[in-house]
Amino acid sequence: xxxxxxxxxxxxxxxxxxxxxxxxxxxxxxxxxxxxxxxxxxxxxxxxxxxxxxxxxxxxxxxxxxxxxxxxxxxxxxxxxxxxxxxxxxxxxxxxxxxxxxxxxxxxxxxxxxxxxxxxxxxxxxxxxxxxxxxxxxxxxxxxxxxxxxxxxxxxxxxxxxxxxxxxxxxxxxxxxxxxxxxxxxxxxxxxxxxxxxxxxxxxxxxxxxxxxxxxxxxxxxxxxxxxxxxxxxxxxxxxxxxxxxxxxxxxxxxxxxxxxxxxxxxxxxxxxxxxxxxxxxxxxxxxxxxxxxxxxxxxxxxxxxxxxxxxxxxxxxxxxxxxxxxxxxxxxxxxxxxxxxxxxxxxxxxxxxxxxxxxxxxxxxxxxxxxxxxxxxxxxxxxxxxxxxxxxxxxxxxxxxxxxxxxxxxxxxxxxx
Numbered sequence: 523x524x525x526x527x528x529x530x531x532x533x534x535x536x537x538x539x540x541x542x543x544x545x546x547x548x549x550x551x552x553x554x555x556x557x558x559x560x561x562x563x564x565x566x567x568x569x570x571x572x573x574x575x576x577x578x579x580x581x582x583x584x585x586x587x588x589x590x591x592x593x594x595x596x597x598x599x600x601x602x603x604x605x606x607x608x609x610x611x612x613x614x615x616x617x618x619x620x621x622x623x624x625x626x627x628x629x630x631x632x633x634x635x636x637x638x639x640x641x642x643x644x645x646x647x648x649x650x651x652x653x654x655x656x657x658x659x660x661x662x663x664x665x666x667x668x669x670x671x672x673x674x675x676x677x678x679x680x681x682x683x684x685x686x687x688x689x690x691x692x693x694x695x696x697x698x699x700x701x702x703x704x705x706x707x708x709x710x711x712x713x714x715x716x717x718x719x720x721x722x723x724x725x726x727x728x729x730x731x732x733x734x735x736x737x738x739x740x741x742x743x744x745x746x747x748x749x750x751x752x753x754x755x756x757x758x759x760x761x762x763x764x765x766x767x768x769x770x771x772x773x774x775x776x777x778x779x780x781x782x783x784x785x786x787x788x789x790x791x792x793x794x795x796x797x798x799x800x801x802x803x804x805x806x807x808x809x810x811x812x813x814x815x816x817x818x819x820x821x822x823x824x825x826x827x828x829x830x831x832x833x834x835x836x837x838x839x840x841x842x843x844x845x846x847x848x849x850x851x852x853x854x855x856x857x858x859x860x861x862x863x864x865x866x867x868x869x870x871x872x873x874x875x876x877x878x879x880x881x882x883x884x885x886x887x888x889x890x891x892x893x894x895x896x897x898x899x900x901x902x903x904x905x906x907x908x909x910x911x912x913x914x915x916x917x918x919x920x921x922x923x924x925x926x927x928x929x930x931x932x933x934x935x936x937x938x939x940x
Contacts, residue, residue: 541723545719545721549716552711553654558797559692559696562693566779583897584894601653601656602656605876607729608727624712628644628704659876662678665725671864679801683852694786698785745881762886765886765890771911774910775792784841799856802853807857834847
């Protein structure tokens, strides 16, 4: 991966919609569509009464969620180092180029009806996404500017979630017409993702002379030790714990198909409802933040999560009420995650930003993997999927109580950071 074409020094952007930000957003949206087309399809297909029902046992959705998160734990440490040593733009282009052969493998799996070939492609696309993650989040400050971080993150998450909604929304309908159609769509989207990555403006490597470390676990440990004692450390943990809850919610939804008695298409709309709520919530949170990072939004977002998941666990199952509450839960999540995400990009040292973000994401995916295993365990213990929402509500309440007890834990003075 040569970094020479991107050794360009640029002043910090003064507007949000730069060429670099636009190219990144479009490429990210394409990646999100493909990630969620295959994820949505597999989440649906491994539950009764669908084609590959039982292929991964009674808690198949939990294993799909685990397979999505585990590659991030292994590879994010390497991805973060690469994103600091080389141009983040170059890395995004290379990663996007690797997507096409992967989606061809997935298309072949759907064409011949092979679960394990398709599942293998799913693992590879999760690995590819792990290498995309640190340069993507690490370059936002470089392509949008320091004063636009909240808005840049809010809009990025909005567009990403619109892409997720589109992917999850059509996954079920494409499956109704034959899984091979998903493969065809993924091939087209992979080409678009690569071409739009070329639009991103050249960027300078942050730390090209940094020594390579082969043990990512040791790197994670040292990065977290360096973060300790400040608001960045707490922001990373709070952000990661949110996704611990989110992965259980994602695992629950497909298992509601039989109790609700809905089609695969209707189930796709439920998966998309939470993503739509997150997108709207993030966009509004980013807009309301203006040029600041408003940490005070985080407890309000946590309170909304407590209420939404509690009602989903207690109220009688009805398709419309489930859809509305998933939408509201996602909306509350937007106010929770935008300030925490912006804090990571603002407070991390510039020369180590991608590496720190890689370590933060590694923690996030460790927690997500644990959540998938927790969900599998709860289902095997006999808990109904819908009652796992009560566990999600309890976890959200624990976060809210911690924030109310230590209200200044996440506060910081921007003048103290470069």
